[in-house]
Amino acid sequence: MAEASAIRGAEAVPADLLAAFTAYEAAIVVNDLDHLDAAFAPGPETMRGDAAGLLVGHEAISAFRGTRGGVPQRVIERIEYRELGPDAALLVSISRYATGGTGLQTQVWEHRDGGWLITAAHVTPRAQALDRSMWRTVGDPLFQGAWEGPLEGLTVAVKDLFAIKGYRIGAGNPTFLDSVKAETYTSPAVSDLLRGGASLRGIARTDEFAYSIAGDNAHYGTPPNAALPGALPGGSSSGPASAVASGQAEIGLATDTAGSVRVPASYQGLWGLRTTHDLVPRQGMLPLAQSFDTIGWLTRDGETLQRVADWCLSYDGSDSTESVYGESGHDLPWRFLVPEEALAAVEDDTRAAFEQMLEVLAAHPSGPEIETVSIGALDDWFVPFRTVQGAEAWRNNGPWLREHPGSVGPAVAERFRAAALVSSADESAARAALAPLAERLHELVGDAQLLLPTVPGPAPMRTSGGEKVDRVRMATLRMTTPAAVAGVPALSVPLLTVPSQLGPAPVGVCAVSRAGTDIALVRLGRRLARVLSEAAAASEGTSA
CATH class of the missing domain: 3.90.1300.10 (Amidase signature (AS) domain)
Structure with missing residues (x-):
């Protein structure tokens, strides 16, 4: 992915949160399942949604990721940060795919046990001409x-x-x-x-x-x-x-x-x-x-x-x-x-x-x-x-x-x-x-x-x-x-x-x-x- 300094809006994000975000994106690129699992908060209340539906609970999210395979190569070109509280933040980012098109990621991060973890995420992938699975x-x-x-x-x-x-x-x-x-x-x-x-x-x-x-x-x-x-x-x-x-x-x-x-x-x-x-x-x-x-x-x-x-x-x-x-x-x-x-x-x-x-x-x-x-x-x-x-x-x-x-x-x-x-x-x-x-x-x-x-x-x-x-x-x-x-x-x-x-x-x-x-x-x-x-x-x- 792009260097953090090259991402528009990154300067507004606290350094430790930006580091957690960029590490997560790097794991996405190489499909590092262990790191991706660790980036999401454990427990039954963590959520991830996309066009296919809503997954609730860390276990369900991890199981989904294990069957998904990797994602197409992409870079983050813009990020928006909003503070939700002393230990919570909203990050909305725009990704650009190497083969064309953009996607949108919305994530709620919480600071727990000395680090930032994702507690809720919604992914809007790039537009497709048709769903080829259907x-x-x-x-x-x-x-x-x-x-x-x-x-x-x-x-x-x-x-x-x-x-x-x-x-x-x-x-x-x-x-x-x-x-x-x-x-x-x-x-x-x-x-x-x-x-x-x-x-x-x-x-x-x-x-x-x-x-x-x-x-x-x-x-x-x-x-x-x-x-x-x-x-x-x-x-x-x-x-x-x-x-x-x-x-x-x-x-x-x-x-x-x-x-x-x-x-x-x-x-x-x-x-x-x-x-x-x-x-x-x-x-x-x-x-x-x-x-x-x-x-x-x-x-x-x-x-x-x-x-x-x-x-x-x-x-x-x-x-x-x-x-x-x-x-x-x-x-x-x-x-x-x-x-x-x-x-x-x-x-x-x-x-x-x-x-x-x-x-x-x-x-x-x-x-x-x-x-x-x-x-x-x-x-x-x-x-x-x-x-x-x-x-x-x-x-x-x-x-x-x-x-x-x-x-x-x-x-x-x-x-x-x-x-x-x-x-x-x-x-x-x-x-x-x-x-x-x-x-x-x-x-x-x-x-x-x-x-x-x-x-x-x-x-x-x-x-x-x-x-x-x-x-x-x-x-x-x-x-x-x-x-x-x-x-x-x-x-x-x-x-x-x-x-x-x-x-x-x-x-x-x-x-x-x-x-x-x-x-x-x-x-x-x-x-x-x-x-x-x-x-x-x-x-x-x-x-x-």
């Missing part, structure tokens, strides 16, 4: 949709698995992106939205080959969680979910093999619909496991999701999707079945919030009928599902992976390594085990809907270690696979709030219905949300 490419718009239609005025973030004419599919992996040719046509799932009047905002990131539900990516980074800053966004539809949650798009076009719509919807407080398997055509979509791959949408509210479903799943809306108004033209039964195995598998705070929601529904004059049912051990679903998914994932991607060794991140590489070991006999046995389970679920949703928490708990912190993230992943997949196995629609609605290390966090409630009732399922979800909202308003009025 977007692969973006426009304003990238493609204009029809000038009129039921989706007019809405913008779409398309997961980087769909064909768009003139663009390559990237699948969340730079080596794959470099190895493929530009698409010669646009997939029907994208075209339907454009024909309805929506415009394409851009191509959004995906976890590598959609083989993850955490939302991180070893090559491009982790998109922000707009609902719970500092947490993982959920995946594999991480980019579309973050784009919608942050207000950069109204619709996320996504895929769901084992929860890739529902998990990010739950983590970021969104509405997310996994459609009936094979209802929306998958032409022009890079597959992971065709037996379970399904297209879906993410939105911030139920009304927008209803507009999308009504258009894309109606005869008039889509030239490629079979009309489902025959199944969805009538309301679904106002009756829910709660799987006891799923409720037993969630975290305590999630279970408490969900059970409180059920009590509110039961007490409401217009509340639904609610029963508890058994769907069998969750591992009976998950283990054979994982086997079939792995077999198909390797058939789809194994040849490319063999030709490009070392091209995927370690977590995804390990999943593909296990997938490569699945034998034909293993796959056949797993399919045989799944068939009666799917039939059982079809029977249950014949005249009712399953209702369960979408995921076990809130999104893990971005700084969580690999082992914890994998534990959460396995617990989550046990809850999301039954709908995938049965090929039925599943809707995540943001109805629960639970405590987390980062503050109040959203958790979705998932409703699962019979095949082909997708449009009616969204209506049912909106009705459920409306009843709970009415109950909350009545409770507030009574307490007032």
Whole structure:
């Protein structure tokens, strides 16, 4: 960094504070983690914030810094000093980056135990053209949709698995992106939205080959969680979910093999619909496991999701999707079945919030009928599902992976390594085990809907270690696979709030219905949300 004497305004800063500040900046340049940790005050009240969110506590700040890596080369060109008290000061500094652009750092320093320590910091980085962890490419718009239609005025973030004419599919992996040719046509799932009047905002990131539900990516980074800053966004539809949650798009076009719509919807407080398997055509979509791959949408509210479903799943809306108004033209039964195995598998705070929601529904004059049912051990679903998914994932991607060794991140590489070991006999046995389970679920949703928490708990912190993230992943997949196995629609609605290390966090409630009732399922979800909202308003009025 620049010599202290060369920094405009440095002459006003007390010498010992300026020395602490310049030592901290020198540590930033070389990414000296020990010095950076020592510069922040110990304890649970120290804070650091940036565009990604607020970290509270020295431990959380240190964990974040350990995963961040270094920062681009910069020099401090100006500093402003304000005394806050005999042992406290505010420093606001402007940094200039070697590759262009400026940033702003705001720090509160306190004099403790003979030295100056940072107790609060906020970093405003240089402006970016786009968040590359969220977007692969973006426009304003990238493609204009029809000038009129039921989706007019809405913008779409398309997961980087769909064909768009003139663009390559990237699948969340730079080596794959470099190895493929530009698409010669646009997939029907994208075209339907454009024909309805929506415009394409851009191509959004995906976890590598959609083989993850955490939302991180070893090559491009982790998109922000707009609902719970500092947490993982959920995946594999991480980019579309973050784009919608942050207000950069109204619709996320996504895929769901084992929860890739529902998990990010739950983590970021969104509405997310996994459609009936094979209802929306998958032409022009890079597959992971065709037996379970399904297209879906993410939105911030139920009304927008209803507009999308009504258009894309109606005869008039889509030239490629079979009309489902025959199944969805009538309301679904106002009756829910709660799987006891799923409720037993969630975290305590999630279970408490969900059970409180059920009590509110039961007490409401217009509340639904609610029963508890058994769907069998969750591992009976998950283990054979994982086997079939792995077999198909390797058939789809194994040849490319063999030709490009070392091209995927370690977590995804390990999943593909296990997938490569699945034998034909293993796959056949797993399919045989799944068939009666799917039939059982079809029977249950014949005249009712399953209702369960979408995921076990809130999104893990971005700084969580690999082992914890994998534990959460396995617990989550046990809850999301039954709908995938049965090929039925599943809707995540943001109805629960639970405590987390980062503050109040959203958790979705998932409703699962019979095949082909997708449009009616969204209506049912909106009705459920409306009843709970009415109950909350009545409770507030009574307490007032």
